[in-house]
Amino acid sequence: MGQERGSSLRVAITGPTSEFGALLLPKLLAEPRIEQLLTFGPRPVSGARLVHHRVDLTRWDVESELESVLSRAPVDVLYHLAFLQGRTRGAAFAHELEVIGTLHTLAAAVRAGVRHAVVPSTTAVYGARPGNPVLLGEDAPLHGCPGSRFVTDRVEVERQLMAFRRDHPGVGLTVLRFAPVLGPTVDNPATRYFRRPLVPTLLGFDPLWQAVHEEDARELLLRILDRPVSGTFNVVSDDVLPLSSLIRLAGTMPLPMPTPVARAMLRALNSAGITATPGALLDYLHYSWVADGTRARTTLGFRPRFGSREAAASVRS
Amino acid sequence: MGSRRVLGNDPFQRGAAERTPATAPASANTTPPEASAAPGAEPVVPERPPAESQGGAGKRSARGSPKRPGSRKAAAARPKEAPSRGEKAPTAAGPALPPQVPLSSSVVAEPGPSAGPPTPPTAPGAPPHRAEAATQSPTGPLAELGHTASQEPPPPRAPGAPTLTWTPLPGDAAQGTELPRRELGRAAEGGEVAGTTATASLIEALREAPGLLAEAWSAIEAAVRAIRAGLGTAGGEQLDVYGRDARLSEAVAPLLDFLYSRWFRVEVEGAGHVPAGGALLVANHSGALPLDGPMLHEALRRERPELPEARWLAEDQVFYAPLLGTLFNRLGAVRASPDSATRLLAEGRPVLIFPEGIQGIGKPFRDRYRLQRFGRGGFVKLALRTRRPILPVAIMGAEETLPLLGKLPGGLLGVPYVPVSPLGPLPLPAKWRIRIGEPIQVPSGAKETDLSVVESLVEATRSTIEHMLRELLGARGGIFLG
Numbered sequence: 001m002g003q004e005r006g007s008s009l010r011v012a013i014t015g016p017t018s019e020f021g022a023l024l025l026p027k028l029l030a031e032p033r034i035e036q037l038l039t040f041g042p043r044p045v046s047g048a049r050l051v052h053h054r055v056d057l058t059r060w061d062v063e064s065e066l067e068s069v070l071s072r073a074p075v076d077v078l079y080h081l082a083f084l085q086g087r088t089r090g091a092a093f094a095h096e097l098e099v100i101g102t103l104h105t106l107a108a109a110v111r112a113g114v115r116h117a118v119v120p121s122t123t124a125v126y127g128a129r130p131g132n133p134v135l136l137g138e139d140a141p142l143h144g145c146p147g148s149r150f151v152t153d154r155v156e157v158e159r160q161l162m163a164f165r166r167d168h169p170g171v172g173l174t175v176l177r178f179a180p181v182l183g184p185t186v187d188n189p190a191t192r193y194f195r196r197p198l199v200p201t202l203l204g205f206d207p208l209w210q211a212v213h214e215e216d217a218r219e220l221l222l223r224i225l226d227r228p229v230s231g232t233f234n235v236v237s238d239d240v241l242p243l244s245s246l247i248r249l250a251g252t253m254p255l256p257m258p259t260p261v262a263r264a265m266l267r268a269l270n271s272a273g274i275t276a277t278p279g280a281l282l283d284y285l286h287y288s289w290v291a292d293g294t295r296a297r298t299t300l301g302f303r304p305r306f307g308s309r310e311a312a313a314s315v316r317s
Numbered sequence: 318m319g320s321r322r323v324l325g326n327d328p329f330q331r332g333a334a335e336r337t338p339a340t341a342p343a344s345a346n347t348t349p350p351e352a353s354a355a356p357g358a359e360p361v362v363p364e365r366p367p368a369e370s371q372g373g374a375g376k377r378s379a380r381g382s383p384k385r386p387g388s389r390k391a392a393a394a395r396p397k398e399a400p401s402r403g404e405k406a407p408t409a410a411g412p413a414l415p416p417q418v419p420l421s422s423s424v425v426a427e428p429g430p431s432a433g434p435p436t437p438p439t440a441p442g443a444p445p446h447r448a449e450a451a452t453q454s455p456t457g458p459l460a461e462l463g464h465t466a467s468q469e470p471p472p473p474r475a476p477g478a479p480t481l482t483w484t485p486l487p488g489d490a491a492q493g494t495e496l497p498r499r500e501l502g503r504a505a506e507g508g509e510v511a512g513t514t515a516t517a518s519l520i521e522a523l524r525e526a527p528g529l530l531a532e533a534w535s536a537i538e539a540a541v542r543a544i545r546a547g548l549g550t551a552g553g554e555q556l557d558v559y560g561r562d563a564r565l566s567e568a569v570a571p572l573l574d575f576l577y578s579r580w581f582r583v584e585v586e587g588a589g590h591v592p593a594g595g596a597l598l599v600a601n602h603s604g605a606l607p608l609d610g611p612m613l614h615e616a617l618r619r620e621r622p623e624l625p626e627a628r629w630l631a632e633d634q635v636f637y638a639p640l641l642g643t644l645f646n647r648l649g650a651v652r653a654s655p656d657s658a659t660r661l662l663a664e665g666r667p668v669l670i671f672p673e674g675i676q677g678i679g680k681p682f683r684d685r686y687r688l689q690r691f692g693r694g695g696f697v698k699l700a701l702r703t704r705r706p707i708l709p710v711a712i713m714g715a716e717e718t719l720p721l722l723g724k725l726p727g728g729l730l731g732v733p734y735v736p737v738s739p740l741g742p743l744p745l746p747a748k749w750r751i752r753i754g755e756p757i758q759v760p761s762g763a764k765e766t767d768l769s770v771v772e773s774l775v776e777a778t779r780s781t782i783e784h785m786l787r788e789l790l791g792a793r794g795g796i797f798l799g
């Protein structure tokens with residue numbers, strides 16, 4: 001479908017400097033089929049055929065701003081990648097950017113007649129819970145992680161996306177729930193976790209994890225240009241590994257702590273303001289959260305080149 | 318004929334047992350006898366399903382050994398294997414080795430206590446019973462099960478007797494434990510002086526000691542490996558989606574082998590009932606730590622190697638217990654949930670279910686072998702939905718293996734309670750018998766929403782298990798002797 005359009009693809013990105021934005025932008029710039037690339041973000045980016053618009057997605061009037069730019073010429077694919085990766089200026093800002101920003105962006109996209117939108121998400125939205133099935137399908141309930149701002153916002157974004165899909169069946173929407181994206185260049189909570197010299201884990205627990213190599217994540221994002229299939233997809237590599245193996249592959253050492261000690265310590269550190277990592281996130285070190293990647297393989301033709309093993313090893317820099 | 322071969326297997330084994338400790342190249346010698354023994358044992362196989370009761374016992378040891386090249390066979394060649402293992406993982410196991418040394422000496426004493434002055438605490442353990450088994454309990458209830466100890470002494474004199482196939486202790490057939498018994502028998506016949514007998518058996522025991530020592534040593538190594546995996550510091554790299562680590566299972570095999578064939582001397586009846594294409598094996602649940610899951614799993618692996626590998630369902634309290642739950646998951650436990658079970662059955666696997674759940678393992682010792690409530694009949698609904706048969710399974714011995722004497726609060730560890738058992742987490746050497754009953758087919762057309770059908774199937778399963786348990790218990794001579 002994309003190929004039929006020849007070199008007439010018009011693509012827009014929000015958050016070109018975000019985790020996924022930084023990953024995807026060079027590829028899009030090198031993509032000959034793209035006629036024009038619109039970028040929206042707080043920091044300027046440049047490139048051939050690239051038009052940058054400095055916007056603040058948390059502003060109340062950003063919607064009309066986006067709409068006026070997007071509607072100048074029909075946009076084929078809009079990548080909404082403006083999501084934070086942990087480190088924030090504050091929980092309130094993060095909520096505004098991720099939840100309200102998504103609301104604005106999608107509303108503008110509908111009004112501007114964007115054909116297809118792509119929004120990244122995370123498999124963390126399923127939550128790491130004792131009751132998880134062996135493999136979490138895309139239809140599994142999104143329990144998230146109450147207590148974690150990061151995950152809760154993502155769950156809320158997902159809820160909006162579901163509502164959007166229901167209300168605007170005419171606009172294609174691809175939601176990609178990535179397992180932790182690991183690689184030499186990405187910077188997200190998972191890579192920061194695996195880059196610690198000593199990685200805290202819970203003594204007596206070794207939950208099953210999955211990861212995706214950044215190259216595979218990038219390829220899949222790009223692939224949507226060719227195959228703009230609507231739907232929600234888990235994006236995971238083929239293998240499942242225990243957390244301790246990922247840590248070892250990433251070249252560091254696990255530091256197992258008794259669960260009650262770890263929770264109490266995090267609580268103390270939080271109240272002292274030393275760290276903002278909520279204790280609730282320990283669930284991801286406690287229970288397995290393994291997503292079923294079958295749908296992405298069959299529908300999107302996603303064939304990860306790297307396994308979780310290689311992804312973890314690539315964190316080692 | 319086949320039976321005679323099985324018996325003839327013993328001298329080979331004996332030779333192997335004697336050779337292995339002495340010479341390193343013995344490893345080359347050990348394989349041929351096994352290989353030759355295997356075809357000898359094969360002809361008997363067809364006879365087994367009808368015979369079915371104890372028949373499996375003697376045969377299994379012969380048949381079972383070739384099945385897992387890395388473990389049982391290696392048991393004979395263990396002296397060779399132990400050093401290689403040391404070389405293989407000097408970095409990983411290296412630092413852990415020194416602390417094991419004192420451990421090993423004490424534990425090793427247990428399997429071969431007849432070898433010398435046994436440590437007092439281990440004296441009531443299994444090994445003395447082995448020796449006793451030869452002379453004692455000829456009139457024991459074992460007679461009903463098709464073999465008696467009195468039939469046993471004859472073998473040396475009249476190797477042709479068909480009954481000789483029935484070695485009462487399956488694990489022993491493969492290894493040297495047979496020897497002291499035989500010596501005892503011979504001595505008793507010849508009317509030799511007791512002192513000579515004792516010396517002879519002592520010598521024999523000493524001779525087999527290195528093999529046992531090596532076996533116990535690899536079991537300890539495996540235990541260390543298992544604990545590290547359970548602690549969550551040494552995860553593997555080849556796991557399936559359920560979390561089973563095939564490599565770890567291999568590494569832990571010596572420990573499972575030791576527990577299965579030496580410590581619990583598990584005997585399985587009715588393994589032939591398990592159909593291909595998935596089935597629900599529903600068993601009673603017991604022991605302060607639920608070893609019945611891994612043992613039943615091991616039993617199927619040995620008895621029915623042609624079936625897809627079984628998985629056992631673990632209740633949340635066990636599955637999410639630190640260390641134990643993690644280790645069990647790596648060895649094949651799956652969190653008990655209908656969707657996991659459905660997935661496993663769809664893969665054609667036998668699924669091992671303990672519907673009593675935490676009630677089964679949390680009941681006090683005085684309530685042993687008293688079946689608790691069978692959950693809410695989830696296994697029947699599963700059977701109705703997937704149209705797979707239910708096989709009732711009775712497991713005897715697990716109750717006495719880890720008697721639950723009390724419960725300590727376990728909040729700090731994140732478990733409902735910390736079980737108190739005589740030897741802590743170490744199991745007592747109770748004799749295990751596992752009986753797998755005839756399949757209970759679910760009525761065609763019945764729906765899982767039909768509560769009366771569900772109810773009656775639960776009841777049928779429960780009463781069958783209860784009946785089989787009572788039979789097993791009635792035939793049991795002693796807790797440790799079986």
